[in-house]
Amino acid sequence: MKIGLDIMGGDYAPKAIVLGAIEASKILSDNQQLVLIGNKELALPILAEAGIEPSTFEFVHTTETISMGEHPTKAIAQKPNASINLGFQLLKEGKIDSFSSAGNTGAMLVGAMFSVKTVPGVIRPAIATNVPRLTAGFSVLLDVGANADCKPDSLLQFGLLGSLYAQHIYNHNNPAVALLNIGEEEEKGNMLTIAAHALMKETKAFNFIGNIEGRDLFEDHIDVIVCDGFTGNVVLKLAESFYALTLKKGFKDKFFSRFNYEQYGGSPILGVNAPVIIGHGISNPEAVKNMVLLSRNMIESNFVDKVKAAFK
Amino acid sequence: MKIGLDIMGGDYAPKAIVLGAIEASKILSDNQQLVLIGNKELALPILAEAGIEPSTFEFVHTTETISMGEHPTKAIAQKPNASINLGFQLLKEGKIDSFSSAGNTGAMLVGAMFSVKTVPGVIRPAIATNVPRLTAGFSVLLDVGANADCKPDSLLQFGLLGSLYAQHIYNHNNPAVALLNIGEEEEKGNMLTIAAHALMKETKAFNFIGNIEGRDLFEDHIDVIVCDGFTGNVVLKLAESFYALTLKKGFKDKFFSRFNYEQYGGSPILGVNAPVIIGHGISNPEAVKNMVLLSRNMIESNFVDKVKAAFK
The missing domain is CATH 3.40.718.10 (Isopropylmalate Dehydrogenase)
Known part of the structure; x- marks a missing residue:
């Protein structure tokens, strides 16, 4: 090797x-x-x-x-x-x-x-990153910047790419894949997420568990979080800035420390x-x-x- | 009254x-x-x-x-x-x-x-909310959910609506209006933000200071942050969840305490x-x-x- x-x-x-x-x-x-x-x-x-x-x-x-x-x-x-x-x-x-x-x-x-x-x-590769879960382990967030504009079928594929990564790299069994959205109901969202939800609901390629909102990002039951690269990039950088603030302010905490990028080293292109x-x-x-x-x-x-x- | x-x-x-x-x-x-x-x-x-x-x-x-x-x-x-x-x-x-x-x-x-x-x-009203700035005061973030899909000219108008709000409600003089994006350079972004940046750069209606990234959300020099309602809603809920976590973990801090929605009471429809x-x-x-x-x-x-x- x-x-x-x-x-x-x-x-x-x-x-x-x-x-x-x-x-x-x-x-x-x-x-x-x-x-x-x-x-x-x-x-x-x-x-x-x-x-x-x-x-x-x-x-x-x-x-x-x-x-x-x-x-x-x-x-x-x-x-x-x-x-x-x-x-x-x-x-x-x-x-x-x-x-x-x-x-x-x-x-x-x-x-x-x-x-x-x-x-x-x-259709399009995606850049994936780690999101620490509240209690233990990480979920996979993608795309975080490879595709600023996405079509629904790309989001569907990101679900599969993320699911494979969560399964084979994180050893999550039958990974739970969520769609980042602005409401839990399937009719909520923008044109992209409404269409992506419809595709994901029908797929047998991975275990789709539905929409999540920005507040649910760190939930333990989620293994993969799918979004377009614009949203993912904003979310990633906002989360990083929060982590930096907790550091700067001297907050020490097991959960927050797992935001440290050093621990996982890098973001794969899937x-x-x-x-x-x-x-x-x-x-x-x-x-x-x-x-x-x-x-x-x-x-x-x-x-x-x-x-x-x-x-x- | x-x-x-x-x-x-x-x-x-x-x-x-x-x-x-x-x-x-x-x-x-x-x-x-x-x-x-x-x-x-x-x-x-x-x-x-x-x-x-x-x-x-x-x-x-x-x-x-x-x-x-x-x-x-x-x-x-x-x-x-x-x-x-x-x-x-x-x-x-x-x-x-x-x-x-x-x-x-x-x-x-x-x-x-x-x-x-x-x-x-x-064209479309927007829901605005407060974002605490690192040192003092608040910036105005809009839209946070009235418009899941936006056109560039709507984002331009959100800049003006936010600028008027920052000026007349927060008494910020000549408010600095930023576009939430995935890079600081004007050619960065998705189709929406690239087009919106071009419109904002030319406007005389407000003081456009350029793109900011997710990590810049709390900067002191920003008075208004413009984004589509999907991105804004995700950002708002993610920020709220971070605040909730700091509370839950017993972190006490002046900056984080200003995330408390109680202090400003509500989000205006502009x-x-x-x-x-x-x-x-x-x-x-x-x-x-x-x-x-x-x-x-x-x-x-x-x-x-x-x-x-x-x-x-």
Whole structure:
């Protein structure tokens, strides 16, 4: 197994990424190899300082990078040797089994769709994230930004993608899938959610439990929360800001602490032909370590094959 | 000045409403008369118990009510003597100067649009709510549920309605109006917000400061936050649930305490030809008192005339 990691992406790259890779390497088995993609000359001193042999990792060296502010499509098209592009090239060729980066989210999305491409039958991939549940565990919230405008049949597919993720990555049995809406009754909502509800009610592809409202986001009985990427992105960032406020104000609490993105490391792009994970821009070594472990989990569980089978 | 109040609306009606009316009456001037609409037979024992003269209030007696779960349009059409319908009838006839209720939100919205109607030039009214700012004061968030689907020109108008409210009710000078979006750059967003941004950028009707993201909701420099009613409703309910969690977990904090709906009493419907306020379903006497005081404020500031002038 080869786990690809862009060491140039994120606000604290390459240092935080390399340190995270070191932590992950201590956990990985011998046959689980981390492949670091980016400027090797910058990585070597970090390894030396940590007393780690460079041979612990494979390296794919490049000096070109895509910065956080760059236009995704342009950057992907015009910088073939950027670390993100090289990562997707390796992923497409099967030389790595997963690729993750805490860099430019748009470039990761565009790169994934241009290289490994969308799973046949999937209209649009979605970015998923974790939402802590009140008592224990996480639900999967999607889409959180890949698709600002969605059609009802995309929301239906997000339900299936999220259900597969909750099942195979979180080991939730027969995951309960909810539609984020502005009322519990099926006739409530905007045009999109009313139509999506009608489709979900009829599907046998997953266990649809109906509409939920913004106040129900953290309920324990929910495994998957489906929404369009605009709503999901607003919700995610609002939740993050609340968590940041509780931290700032010194509130300590088990539930609130589970909002910490470090614990799960990154947001997978679901519906593409390989495991691809986008890390938070502010990823620290702990977050990077967990992004690598999530990559391993997605490879080991054959998640992408499960998606392919479900959409056949 | 006559301030109309439905005493039958809300989870704790009529008791909480009548007790709130009593509290408000102690603050109102002699020429500010509360008109209680609903079952007088139920109100009198509450007044007697509180030692308050019934003559403190005017009464418009009716035994018919619209419950929380009823279909708004049907209820408004089929229950002419329901307290909400009577309130709007009085408002239309100019016998009261404002009307508020903690009852069925949909019935309040439909009732307002059928009776006093939308201000000429306003495409769709919006429901506004308060968002506490980090350091001090509140911003106005709209729409939070009147319009699940919006067109860009409606969002533009919400900017003006919110700006007028922030100016005349909150006394914010030249209110800063922001568009809730999924990126700060003007080309970011869904089809709706990209088009709305283009309209807002060109307007001279209010002070547009650009896009904000979900994480910026509580920033001090923002006076008005514009979004479609679906997004606003999800955001409002998510924020309420966070507040409820901080309460439940015993976190005490000045900022979080300002999420308490009791402090501002209710959400006005902006863009109709009279002051109309919808109270929270769980309104307690404190919330009702503040809903009455907000009604007075909207009457005294001639808010509706300001809206009419702005949309002429």
